[in-house]
Amino acid sequence: MRFPVSLAVLAAVAALCVCGSSRCFAQAASSQSSSQSPSSVQNNTPQPSPSYIVIDPLANVRYDNRYDLSLGMAYAHIKAGPNLLQGANLGGLNLSGSYWMSRHWALEGTGRGYVGTSGAAPNTFLNAKGQADSIQGPFVAQYVFAGGPEWLGPHNKHGALIAHVLAGGAYGQFQKDLRGQPTSLVGFYYDQLAPVVVMGGHIDLNRSAQWAFRISPDAILTDYAVNWGRRSRQMDINTAISVGVEYRFKKKR
Incomplete structure (x- = not known):
């Protein structure tokens, strides 16, 4: 049990x-x-996205520099003679510099060289071999040196409009390819230094505080003398433009 x-x-x-x-x-x-x-909950928590620092390259554009310098590829249309129907399209360089006395006013100087060929009046002559010959598309050049006041117009950190009126001299080279023939044969001016006035300005598109992309449209007035025909002088107004870069030096006013 x-x-x-x-x-x-x-x-x-x-x-x-x-x-x-x-x-x-x-x-x-x-x-x-x-x-x-x-x-496990902690491991599944999403990570914060990376942050980006935005830098404005135009933040320090002030227009308070003392000096600036610009260089550009240049184009100019000229007439190599007083009665020519065909003009000359020339290319070259445009070097300009400014000394700023105040925020809006400066003294500007420019040196420009334009070279190319020009149409000529119908012509015939006897060359050294006694054969009939003619001059077609001879070389011509124009070198401009001028200075004057410059005015800073509407502007902000993105760009500026600048106007100038410059006066000086223009050296015209017209006889280099005439093979010893007189300028009257092709309807040209003779080689000379003539008065010049440059009227226009600059369009600056800022890329940084010091560098800008510059476009410079101008009207160039020249007063060349003529040593043949009825006229003694001929005043011409022709267009010119250059495209290049500008550098503003860091020294301030």
């Missing part, structure tokens, strides 16, 4: 042990999952 009672007690004790172990396992599993969940 005692054996069955002891067996029942042992079975009850075994059942209690199994229940206790399963409960401990469940608590351990729940604690482990709870300890891992914050880390």
Whole structure:
């Protein structure tokens, strides 16, 4: 009779042990999952995007420089003679510099060289071999040196409009390719230094505080003398333009 009672007690004790172990396992599993969940949430948090620093290259444009210098490829249309129907399209360089006395006023000087060929009046002559010959498309050149006032007009950090009126001299070279023939044969002026007035200005497009892209349209007035025909002088107004760069020196007024 005692054996069955002891067996029942042992079975009850075994059942209690199994229940206790399963409960401990469940608590351990729940604690482990709870300890891992914050880390998984933390790992899934999105990273902040990188920030960019914006730099304005025109922030320091002030127009308070004392000096500036510009150089550009130049074009000019001229007439090599007083009665020519064909003009000359010349190319060259335009070098200009300014000394700023105030924010709006400066003294500007310019040196320009234009070279090319020109149409000539119909002509025929006997060359050294006694053969009939003619001059077609002879070389011509014009060198301009002038100075005068310059005015800074509407402007901001992006660009500026500048006007000038410059006076000086223009050296015209017209006889180089005439092969010793008189200028009257082709209807040209003779080589000479003549008065010149340059009227126009600059269009500056700033690229930084010191550098700008410059466009310089002008009207060039010349007064060349004639040594043949009825006229003694001929005043011409022709167009010119140059495209290049300008540098403003860091020295301030």
